[in-house]
Amino acid sequence: MMVSLDGSSNSLVLGSFSRDLGELWSRVAPLCSDADDPGDLIATLHEQMSESPRTHLVSELEALLAGWHHYDSDRRAVLSGAVSFLAEDGADAGRRPAPGDGTEDEKVVQAAVRAVLRRH
Numbered sequence: 001m002m003v004s005l006d007g008s009s010n011s012l013v014l015g016s017f018s019r020d021l022g023e024l025w026s027r028v029a030p031l032c033s034d035a036d037d038p039g040d041l042i043a044t045l046h047e048q049m050s051e052s053p054r055t056h057l058v059s060e061l062e063a064l065l066a067g068w069h070h071y072d073s074d075r076r077a078v079l080s081g082a083v084s085f086l087a088e089d090g091a092d093a094g095r096r097p098a099p100g101d102g103t104e105d106e107k108v109v110q111a112a113v114r115a116v117l118r119r120h
Contacts, residue, residue: 013074013115017081020111028108031088032081034073038065041083057086057109064116075116082112 014032018025035041042065045058061083068076085108 011074013072013078013118016118017078017111017115020114021108024104024107028081028085031084032077034076035080038068038076038079041065041080044083044087047087054086054105057105060109060113061086064113071116078112078115082108 018029021028042062045062045065061079064079065083068079071079086105089105
């Protein structure tokens, strides 16, 4: 499942995720896809653990991934997008402000947490 860049979706989950991301949605949407097995996503997160300022973000996503098999395709797409964004942005981590200062990574992870855990 691929997600449209304009945010058009019948999904409340993807809709809330795209609204929370605002302008970042155009960068995250292409990364959102459903997968059957979260193994690659978990491996990607473990690679990011060495980035100490981002450890709390990795931990939040890892906690959400524990429930992967209980999620529908939209929640899986949100998680896939958030993990992929964090991984792609990893090379720039040293040049951004510390977590909690409004970083893009922080915004994406918090939007993913809200979208996945929100009951619709």
